[in-house]
Amino acid sequence: MTEIAESATAELELGAPWRNSFHTLGPAFFTELRSTPLPEPYGISVNALLARELGLDAEALASPAGVLALTGNALIPGSQPLASVYSGHQFGVWAGQLGDGRAILLGEIDTPAGPRELQLKGSGKTPYSRMGDGRAVLRSSIREYLGSEALWGLGIPTTRALAVTGSDAPIRREEVETAAVVTRVAPSFIRFGHFEHFAARDQHAELRQLADYVIGRFYPDCLATGKFSGNPYAAFLEQVSERTAAMVAQWQAVGFCHGVMNTDNMSILGLTIDYGPFQFLDAFVPGHICNHSDEQGRYAYNKQPNVAYWNLFCLGQALLPLIGDQEMALAALESYKAVFPRELESRMRAKLGLADARDGDRALIEDILKLLAQDGVDYTIFWRRLSHAVADGPGEATRDLFLDRPAFDAWLARYIPRVEESGRGDAGQRMLRINPKYVLRNHLGELAIRQAKLGDYSGVEGLLALLQAPFDEHPAHEDKAGFPPDWASHIEISCSS
Incomplete structure (x- = not known):
């Protein structure tokens, strides 16, 4: 296996000046260190949409020089890598000193979207790793890569992920897995x-x-x-x-x-x-x-x-x-x-398509949530079907989601007159823009991960595109908007996920 020396400098030039403002706080806040190289790294995915927003060249990021830089095997000129120290409460208990145990902040670049910090997660041990190995595995890295973009696509404030790289280096979690590194992006990674x-x-x-x-x-x-x-x-x-x-x-x-x-x-x-x-x-x-x-x-x-x-x-x-x-x-x-x-x-x-606030709206909201909980109705599918029912007409498909259909009919009899006050056609279109068709369900992520473990990253790329536009219909991907299979309920995700 070929390893890149820790002193190597990447050929990758991001083309944006580095600021490294966190570095100016001084050594009480961090430890300067380089990432620990991984053997024979390879590219898995580059988030081309985010790269464009940051004014970066996606092809350069996916190049051999880009893979070395984004794995932490080579230093990007201008960056000043460090791991920050912090403490915190974990599960309600004071845990004392923690810190970036497997993440290294490269620094901060100027972008068209404003200054953004770049951080490598899974890039090796730091002084804050405690008993950890400082690494991330392919499974968890793909989940973060897709999950952060899923929330961004839904308009929810989030860190984002620019790329995932991998290595066949063995990493032990519940079982032996392979290593990966996620390049994370945010205005700042400072925490409570x-x-x-x-x-x-x-x-x-x-x-x-x-x-x-x-x-x-x-x-x-x-x-x-x-x-x-x-x-x-x-x-x-x-x-x-x-x-x-x-x-x-x-x-x-x-x-x-x-x-x-x-x-x-x-x-x-x-x-x-x-x-x-x-x-x-x-x-x-x-x-x-x-x-x-x-x-x-x-x-x-x-x-x-x-x-x-x-x-x-x-x-x-x-x-x-x-x-x-x-x-x-x-x-x-x-x-x-x-x-x-x-x-x-x-x-x-x-989500109900109501353009303004009226007396009785809170009861409508609380009552439909009670019905959804009572019958264990699929949350995403309900809201999308209701959106189409308001926008397009009859809503039998929505009604069919409920076991207690008389209770839903009674709620609907209160809801329809209310939504018509907001202009039913306009309300339906608004609902379709706020109630997503696609979310990153566990089983979808799991299928993409299984493919990736075999060296096929098309599932990751396909999901990324869907999650970046979750309100669009994408008729060729109806299977990803359906009910989860029975085996999905047996997927276990833990703090190592």
Whole structure:
């Protein structure tokens, strides 16, 4: 096997200047290090759509030089690789120091979409790997690659993935698998846990430095606001709470389960981050637990909104030395309780095609969710069929989803007059633009992974294209919009997924 020396420099030039602003924070925040090369890396997929948005050449990324660079076998000129340190609560328990155990931040490039950080996940051990090997496997890398793009296609704030590369190097998880590296992209990968780390150690100077950095780059309005007596750190906590509330409302509306909402997996920008044991609901089961490792059900679908608030409370505690007033910090957190229900109701109303708010809408929403749960109706298929029924006419296909058809008929008798107030034809078209036909169901990802393990990446490429346009009909791919097969319910995803 041929290995590339760690000192190698990639021939790949991204053509965009590197900023590396996180690097300016200093050594208290990270460790500089290079990725550990993988033997004989090969390309699996490049996200050409994202590459274009970033002003990058997809063909260059897929070239041999690109594969070496995106695997971490060769250094891209201008990048300054590092692993950042953070701490956090995992499954509700303080876990102490964590950090980038298998991810290395290359730096930050200027793009037409704005500055973006590039990070290699699965690129080898770091000082924060603890007992881990610093690697990612093909299975989990494909899931993240497709999952992050699935949420982006649905309009949900998320990190994204630019490419996946692989190597036949053996990696042991529940079984021996092969290695892969995902190139992740985001404005920033800073988490709640970064703030918890310095607060827990009483390193208040570093805590302030980090907060000032994030506020200056991403929340500059907090410096000018007169709210909270001009306290920028309280205003910052409020804005993070509001962004997080909006993101979780979008998760709930589309039936997305994150699976491992530890504080170190919560983005300070309100982005969906760290795709491990995630899942889109098949049957609507509010208490569904997608993470096989979550034995207590802490991160069940219906608990996600409360967990998000709990995590924000931990962030508030970390920021308290800067805010300086407990009541002010609690007031900043209150915004979550106002924004989340408002955002969720607005999104559910939109799923029903209702253009404005009226008395009785909340009851319509709550009652249809109760019926979906009672009969275990497929969540995505219900909303898509209802959209077509409103847009195109008779809805027998929607009615057929229910065991208790009289109950659904009674609900429908209340709903149809209400949606007609919004203009039924227009309402149906709006619904088709918000209720997706395609989501990344577990079995679809599993089939693509099985193909990829045999060296066939066409399933990955095909799913990527569908998930980037999930509201379109794609008539040649009807099979991917149908009910999951029986075996799908036996797929187990855990924290190693």
